[in-house]
Amino acid sequence: MAAVKLQVLKKDTKTKARLGKLYTPHGIVDTPVFMPVGTQATVKTMSPEELKDIDAKIILSNTYHLYLRPGHELIKKAGGLHRFMNWDGTILTDSGGFQVFSLGDLRKISEEGVEFRSHLDGSKQFLSPEKSIEVQMALGSDIVMAFDECTPYPSTHEYAEKSAQRTTRWLKRCKDSLTTTGTQALFGIVQGGMFEDLRKQSAREVTELDLPGYAIGGLSVGESKEIMYEVLDYTVPLLPENKPRYLMGVGSPDALIEGAIRGIDMFDCVLPTRIARNGTAMTRFGKLVIRNAEFADDFSPIDPTCDCYTCRNYSRAYIRHLIKADEIFGLRLMTIHNLRFLINVMGEIRQAIQEENLLEYRNKFFAEYGYEK
């Protein structure tokens, strides 16, 4: 029996969207879902109780960072990542692939894996499919991502093809390495750049392995949203209906809606938490830069339609003061708001699928929020 299973509750008749429940060893997650990112075994600024309060059910954590610090063996000794960080909800860990490939000159790729220099102390390190799975098994995450190359954009057809083929070969090694399939589910990642033939080839090879879930990688890497949606248009239908589909690294509200419309079940992104700490709030009416002088004596909440702790208790003027004064509580309030906003949007998406008016919801949302390129 697989550790993670998607139950599709309803398929939208006008779009490819679906409503589901993702069963995991640490709880049931309503889908489509947005996953907050907790890179270093903490969603920046937030406590686990606050994550529950905003109704986060699943978070993502980063193999690369935890491997380097504090080390996966230490976390294993602590009883796994859930216990180490006091989070009893679902955890998905990425593979570290994205981070090591992003190191540029500091990494060297071979068929065996990637040798790289730690960004912390310059020490020589090595990640491979086997090592990434070993680390993720030590972490004990519910969903384990395959060690892949996120194909850069732009790439030539030749590079994207070689890269996607290696990702497939590495996926097989990942699958062979994971010995904890009763409690951990391996998701394969479809690559292939912006090339339809390569995406088809990758999707065919990856889905042949009959894994508990599939991700679409290599998007939101610099291409336009039109291109991203086009890739989703032809890639998502290649994935099995009864398995969860995860669009990696995407978290702008418009892309969440467009992704759901195209049949995506899971999303993650550092965007909402990162811009929160820079003082930018996401609201139903577009972004709000809280440092702006216009908010100095604005005693209304960030978003009057929002039900989050921040909007229920604090004014724009107060939050602006905290952010300008470099006060940590300001970063907390902004983070709570942005995450709750996206989680609320996901709830509205699910409700719209249920009520079969997702396209109307999208149009109304875009009219208020503005479409982001």
Next chain:
Amino acid sequence: MAAVKLQVLKKDTKTKARLGKLYTPHGIVDTPVFMPVGTQATVKTMSPEELKDIDAKIILSNTYHLYLRPGHELIKKAGGLHRFMNWDGTILTDSGGFQVFSLGDLRKISEEGVEFRSHLDGSKQFLSPEKSIEVQMALGSDIVMAFDECTPYPSTHEYAEKSAQRTTRWLKRCKDSLTTTGTQALFGIVQGGMFEDLRKQSAREVTELDLPGYAIGGLSVGESKEIMYEVLDYTVPLLPENKPRYLMGVGSPDALIEGAIRGIDMFDCVLPTRIARNGTAMTRFGKLVIRNAEFADDFSPIDPTCDCYTCRNYSRAYIRHLIKADEIFGLRLMTIHNLRFLINVMGEIRQAIQEENLLEYRNKFFAEYGYEK
């Protein structure tokens, strides 16, 4: 009727300690009490709910900082400091005196007040007894501190005398300026350096004004603890029995106990929150530097005897990881622990007064914690 009133419930028979209830417009505070410092309208890293959770009933906020940013008029417009920062407990505001005198070359003292340069933008600013009270009336704090000079250490007898006399003259101007005595209580401050005759003179002049409370200032400024306790020994008895006595800027656990023994009711200090953010925890067994390698795989709580959120849920290893990784949640967990520790110590002091074994409690505490010079 005074805005703030102390009810002395019990006097210790073996020491000068007393158990009391401080009635304020925003609640009743058990004394002796430690007040967490919320310099910029926030106790660094903490939410108001977390402050309540550790049983903080009264916090201190800083006139100097709030005057410069965001400005007292803005906070008045927000409905006062309580509402601005969402804290419905008691607030004491200092006068700004300590901060402007600390500016050294950046300030110029006259009988009228202190001209100084803002540490934020270098702009020319002015604080006087009248201005400080105007700012504190706008903030709407429950307890308003007089604008004084915290006499530097060491000082000559001549300087300390002149300084204390000016503090007294300024106190009269503060009293004349405060027009909100129904909701705000002015505390006078006894100065006089480390000179017994000057402390006596200051205490006599200050208490003649029949204010709702009195503070002892100019201690914990570099002198030894022996000298501080000696000054308390001869100064506290000069203050009326039925009024609260506040020892400013003192917050090490041993000094809280020794202060209570000498009849002090209120304390404040940035120490517990500041060292928390540097990764130093206060525990019953002394200080613990969480960055130390010995805690890397120590899965026990910071202090096994502590009942705080941090100690109930997180290990030294996890907190060490967070602090080393510069994660804000680590600063939160450390701050919660250190404040809860001091608040617990104050609760134990109150219980010991109740049970008439305060000296035994001190000896036991010092034996475990170690005495700090």
